[in-house]
Amino acid sequence: MWTCPTCTQSFLRANQTHSCLEKTEADFLRGKSAVTVGLYHHFLAQYRTIGDFKIHPAKTMISLAKNTRFCSVFQFGRNFLDVCLPLNQVYDQTLCFHKIGHVGEKDINHYVRFYDKEDLNEEVLHFMRLAYALDAEKGK
Template identity: 80%
Template sequence: MWTCPTCAQEFLRTNQTHSCLDKTEEDFLRGKSEVTVGLYRHFLEQYRTIGEFRVHPAKTMISLAKNTRFCSVHQLGRNFIDVCLPLNKVYDNTLCFHKIGHVGDQDINHYVRIYDKEDLNEEVLHYMKMAYDADALKGKSRS
């Protein structure tokens, strides 16, 4: 692991490209409704049942990382959160994703909109684990 001397973020590769920001998780949550903050915190709690990770606030999103960034919270709405799970193929035979889009040649972003704690059901948790496990494989292949 490499730690940026400017912003103290940890990365898998030395001198990995990133934006050094002084934005915090609390900056993203400031002014958001109790519902939204509660959904965000519940989402993190559920992901912690899958495995350990670090929270990386960025310019426009909050990413979760183990070896690399495996998930991001793209939007903190008035009464929902939008989460992006990069997966290695299209999973469109489900109702849990409201949007699916290709990013480059490798990952396919799958977006989940969470309005209620119950939206984090077994199926969504399954895809969350897939994104987390794919990150673990990336870390092994680069070690």
Template identity: 40%
Template sequence: MADNNKTIGEFLQGKSAVSIELFNYFKEVYDSIGMVELRAAKTMIGICSPHRTIAWATHFGKNFVHIVFPFRQPYHDNLCFVKIAQVPGDDKQFNHHFRMISKDDINEEVKGFMALAYFRDKV
């Protein structure tokens, strides 16, 4: 079976300089919370803690990056997620969609959710 995964460089090829800069900043902020590793898949980049994938960069637009955080419950009381959706057929995963247009979008609220995703289930 062929491996359809790309390298990070291959995945970012052809993406706008703005979206790459935003994504690099997102990773930099995550590294200040805890070291993360990037794993390119066919259509997205996984952001991984030492324990599991904690977020997915799913879309690189001309001037934004769309990132999905999978949580076990919905966190409706926030100002940072543009959409929260339960994964069909899975009562334990709620995808929280974050659209980053500016470095300033990573405020204290977003950093809190980033930390929540990173440290969840950590032993």
């Protein structure tokens, strides 16, 4: 692991590209509705049942990381939460993703939108576990 001397974030590789910002998790949650904040905390609690991770606020999103960033909360809507799970193949035979897009050669971003805590169901948890497991493979 490499730690940036400027912002003290930890990364799998030395001199990994990132932005050294002073933005915090609280900055993202400030002014958001109780619904959105509740969804965010529920999402984090569910991910903590899968494994431990660090929260990395960035300029436009909050990422979750173990070895690398395996998930991003990229939109805090008025009554929803948008999350991106980078996976290694397309999973388009499910209704839980509202958008799927390729990033480079290996990562395929799968986007989930939560309006209610029940939207984070067993099928979504399966893909959350998969994203976490893929991160563990990268750390080997």
